[in-house]
């Protein structure tokens with residue numbers, strides 16, 4: 001694989017290069033297991049002494065190709081594909097945190113990730129402090145504890161559309177000898193590559209733009225290979241692992257210690273692997289990612305500008321609008337565009353929002369976001385309904401907020417649909 005490809009070329013060519021006589025298109029290797037004709041060879045694979053496939057829970061050629069493509073897109077040393085974005089987040093954190101440890105996280109994150117940290121991981125003995133997404137350096141510093149092992153945020157938060165100051169978060173994390181883990185689902189590596197701004201690990205829900213067609217649930221963890229795990233804070237990477245005859249990850253795998261451990265320890269024990277067929281579908285989506293992101297962003301910019309001028313709309317939040325409090329940060333971290341998701345309020349509050357949503361014809365009401373069809377959602381009554389009003393506000397969500405995921409249809413059809421739905425609200 002050629003690491004020098006530009007992102008739009010990497011989308012198509014990275015990860016899989018057929019040899020003479022092999023399929024031109026990435027094949028689905030629908031096999032749980034792999035044949036070897038001697039026990040010695042298989043034993044070396046089990047001991048992690050050789051590279052090779054033996055069981056799909058650990059690795060599989062179809063999944064491997066997609067992992068290599070995503071690693072190339074993010075500029076990382078390795079990637080593990082998982083069964084969902086949620087399992088990617090869980091494994092990324094659990095790989096370096098145990099009971100008694102602590103996470104500092106931006107409060108403006110995906111609702112599922114918030115619940116994972118706030119309830120499930122607390123119950124496991126891993127504590128969390130949430131900080132305001134725009135926290136100043138002193139506030140971030142104050143949240144750090146001696147047992148903090150991860151700082152976590154989203155590049156572009158779903159659904160609050162907050163752009164996080166990655167360099168600031170990375171600076172504070174690194175000053176305390178801990179990595180910054182960034183969820184880069186919304187901008188995708190086409191619009192932002194967090195490793196360039198100090199992030200150490202990137203996670204994705206590949207269910208969203210990377211897939212782009214809403215056909216599979218998946219996740220990915222990418223390792224920059226740049227964090228120094230030998231600073232004393234991460235014994236799970238620097239002390240012998242008894243389940244591999246006392247092997248030490250940092251000694252055996254160097255820069256790839258973190259991502260190898262995620263695979264051979266946590267994927268082995270938790271089994272959240274992607275299905276080969278889903279990896280195949282994800283790869284198809286990735287092939288057109290660069291092209292689709294361009295169109296999503298262009299369409300969303302036009303919808304945002306249209307809504308901002310309409311008197312029936314109370315507010316519009318899109319980082320591509322000069323009026324957005326995140327415009328400057330977006331220009332810095334994602335200068336070629338952010339994503340296709342916009343949020344806004346319809347005057348008249350909850351009832352008007354409901355009427356508007358019901359009146360849309362082209363745009364469909366679904367839980368999903370970030371695929372090629374324009375869709376709408378009311379977060380307060382769906383994705384974020386477990387959150388209290390105070391937690392909603394911390395996550396940057398108001399009761400009247402409509403989230404519109406602008407698709408790649410013709411912009412005139414999208415705008416016509418919004419216009420006719422707004423007419424119904426007025427009536």
Ligand SMILES: *Cc1c(COP(=O)(O)O)cnc(C)c1O
Pocket residue numbers: 084085086087110112113154157158183185186204205206207208217218219
């Ligand atoms: C959807 C989403 C997730 C969760 O991913 P699933 O694939 O649904 O498990 C995590 N983070 C962000 C930013 C998301 O949008």
